[in-house]
Amino acid sequence: METFESLVRAEFSPKNTYLNTASSGLLPARTVAALHEAVAIRAEGRALDPLFEDVETARASFARLAGVPVTRVAAGASVASQTGLVAAALPSGAEVLTAEDDFTSVINPFHTRGDLKVRAVPLERLAESVRSGTALVAVSAAQSADGRIADLPALREAARAHGARTYVDFSQAAGWLPMDAGAYDFTVSTTFKWLLGPHGAAFLVVPEDFGELTPLLAGWVAAEKPWDSCYGPVAELAHSARRFDVSPSLFTYAGLRHSLDLIEELGVDAVHAHDLDLADRFRAGLATLGHEALPAPGSAIVSVPGLGERQGELSRAGIEVSNRAGNLRASFHLYNTPADVDRLLNVLAG
Numbered sequence: 001m002e003t004f005e006s007l008v009r010a011e012f013s014p015k016n017t018y019l020n021t022a023s024s025g026l027l028p029a030r031t032v033a034a035l036h037e038a039v040a041i042r043a044e045g046r047a048l049d050p051l052f053e054d055v056e057t058a059r060a061s062f063a064r065l066a067g068v069p070v071t072r073v074a075a076g077a078s079v080a081s082q083t084g085l086v087a088a089a090l091p092s093g094a095e096v097l098t099a100e101d102d103f104t105s106v107i108n109p110f111h112t113r114g115d116l117k118v119r120a121v122p123l124e125r126l127a128e129s130v131r132s133g134t135a136l137v138a139v140s141a142a143q144s145a146d147g148r149i150a151d152l153p154a155l156r157e158a159a160r161a162h163g164a165r166t167y168v169d170f171s172q173a174a175g176w177l178p179m180d181a182g183a184y185d186f187t188v189s190t191t192f193k194w195l196l197g198p199h200g201a202a203f204l205v206v207p208e209d210f211g212e213l214t215p216l217l218a219g220w221v222a223a224e225k226p227w228d229s230c231y232g233p234v235a236e237l238a239h240s241a242r243r244f245d246v247s248p249s250l251f252t253y254a255g256l257r258h259s260l261d262l263i264e265e266l267g268v269d270a271v272h273a274h275d276l277d278l279a280d281r282f283r284a285g286l287a288t289l290g291h292e293a294l295p296a297p298g299s300a301i302v303s304v305p306g307l308g309e310r311q312g313e314l315s316r317a318g319i320e321v322s323n324r325a326g327n328l329r330a331s332f333h334l335y336n337t338p339a340d341v342d343r344l345l346n347v348l349a350g
Contacts, residue, residue, distance in 0.1 A: 004270055004334075011262060012335040016318040017343050022144060022172060022301050022331035023322055025196040028262050031255040035198065038254035051250040054257045061260035062191075062203045065174065065268065066181035074204040074244035075253075079171055080105040081217070082188045082204040085244060086136070086167050087113050089213045094135035097164070099123040103144045106169045106188075110138065127154035134164040141179075142172040145324050146294045147301025147331075149177070156183055165211065171202075176275045176300050176333065178268050181205040194300075194333060195263060197256035200249040206241045215243045222246075271334050275300035278332035278341050285345040294327065303327045307348065317347050 002010075011028035018026060027035075038051055055075060063070040076082050087109040090096070095117040096110045102123075110118050121129040123143065130137055137159050139150050152168065159166045165185040173179065175194030181187040187205040191197035206213060215222055215237060222243045223229030224236045237243040263271065279300050283293050286304060294303045307328035314321055314328075321344070322329040330344060 004266060004274065007262075007266060008334055014335065016320055017340045018320050019330040019332060019336060019340060019344060020320045020322055021194055021333040022147075022329060024192050024199070025175075025194055025259075025333065026335055027198065027255065028196055028259055030258040030262065031196065031198070034258045035251060035255045038251050048250065051254050052248075054250070055248045055253045058201070058253045058257040058260055059203070061257060061264060062189075062195075065195075065260065065263065066170075066179050066187070066189075066203075066205055068182045068205055069208075071240035072182075072205050072208065074206060074241040075248055076202050076204055076217075076244070076246050077200060077249065078105065078202050079103075079169060079188050079190050080109060081246070082202055083107075083138070083167070083169075084109040085204065085213055085216060086138075086186055087116070088216055089211070090116060090135055093117065095119060095133055097121065097126065097129060097134050097137045099126055099139045099143070099150070101143075101145065102138075102140050103169065103171070106138055106140055106167075123148055123150060127151055127158040130155070130158040130162050130164055132162055134159075134162055136165045136167055138167040138169075140169040140172060142170075142177065142299060142301060143296075144172050144301075146303035146327065146329070147172075147296035147299035148294075149173075149296065149299055152183070172301065175263055176268065176271050178272060185211050191256055191259070195256075196259040198252045200252035201256055204241070204244060206244065210241070210243075213244065217246050218243060219247055221248065266334060272300075274334055275332050275336075278336050278338065281338060281341045282330060282332065282344065285341065286348075289345065289349055291348075300333065301329065301331045303329045310348070314344070314347060319344055319347060 060070045063073045092115040098107045098120045100120045167186040168184045170189040174189040190202040192199045220229045223234045224238045308323035308326040311323035
C-alpha cells in the first residue's frame with residue numbers, strides 16, 4: 001500500500017535542496033513523462049485529440065480541488081489576463097479595494113483601466129475597509145512576499161454586507177491550503193507553483209451567472225461547439241465558463257492533468273499538514289539562531305528579514321530560496337523533508 005512518503009518519493013528526485021515552490025513547483029515524474037509523450041505526438045504527426053482531452057481532464061480535476069462545478073471553471077494563460085477580464089467588467093468610477101503590496105498580477109489590471117478608483121489598505125484591515133460603494137475586493141489568499149494568509153471568511157462577510165463582489169487569487173495557496181472557491185464571486189489560480197504544473201495555465205472560477213463578465217478574448221475554443229466554430233463569428237458561446245477560455249497551450253495541459261492527479265491522490269489536507277510541519281520547524285530553528293520570521297501563522301511560506309542577501313550563497317550551496325525585498329523567502333512543499341529544513345538552518349548558522 002502506497003503511503004504519502006512513498007508516493008512522493010516515486011515522483012520527485014531533486015538534485016538540490018529546493019525550497020522555492022512559491023516561485024515555481026517541481027514537476028512530478030508522471031508529468032515529465034506526459035510532456036515527452038505530448039511532444040512525441042506533435043513530432044510524429046499523430047492526431048491531437050488526446051491533448052485537447054487533457055484540457056478538459058485538467059479543468060475537471062481543478063474544479064474538484066476548488067470545490068466547484070466544472071461549469072464554473074474557465075481555462076486561461078495567466079493570472080494577469082484573468083484579472084483583466086474581471087477589471088473590464090467594472091463600470092467606470094467603480095471602487096476596487098486591494099491589499100497593500102499584493103502581487104502585481106492581482107491588482108495592476110485594475111490600475112491600467114485608468115477610470116477605476118483603486119484603494120489599497122493593509123492586509124489585516126481589508127475586511128473592515130469594505131464600505132458602501134466598494135464594487136470589488138481583490139486579494140491573494142496567501143501573500144507572495146511573506147506568506148500572510150488573508151482572513152477570507154471575514155472578507156466574504158464584509159463584502160456581502162456592503163454588496164461588493166470578491167476576487168481571490170489562490171496562486172500561492174492552491175495545492176497546500178484547502179480551497180472553497182464557491183464561497184467567492186471570482187477566484188483565480190495559476191498552476192505552476194503549488195499545483196506542480198508546467199507554466200502556461202491559470203484557472204478562473206466565475207459565478208453561475210458569469211458575474212457580468214464579457215468574453216472579450218473569445219475565439220473558437222469559447223464556442224459551445226468549438227470545431228463547428230472555426231470560421232466567421234462564433235454563433236453560440238459555450239453555455240459554461242468555457243466561454244471565457246483562450247486557445248490552450250496543449251503541452252501545458254498534457255502535463256498539468258497528471259500534476260493535479262497527484263495532488264488529488266495525496267489529498268490537500270495531508271499536503272497542508274506536511275507543509276506546515278516543515279514551515280514550523282524552520283521558524284523554530286530560526287529562533288535558535290536569533291532570527292525571527294515575519295508573522296504569517298499557518299503559512300507554508302516563511303519570510304525572514306535581513307537574510308535575502310544570502311540567497312546567492314545558499315544557491316551556490318545547493319539550496320534554492322528567494323530574495324524578496326531583502327527578505328529570505330523559503331517555501332515548503334510536499335517533496336521537502338525535515339532534512340531539507342535542517343540543511344538550510346545549518347548553512348544559515350555558518
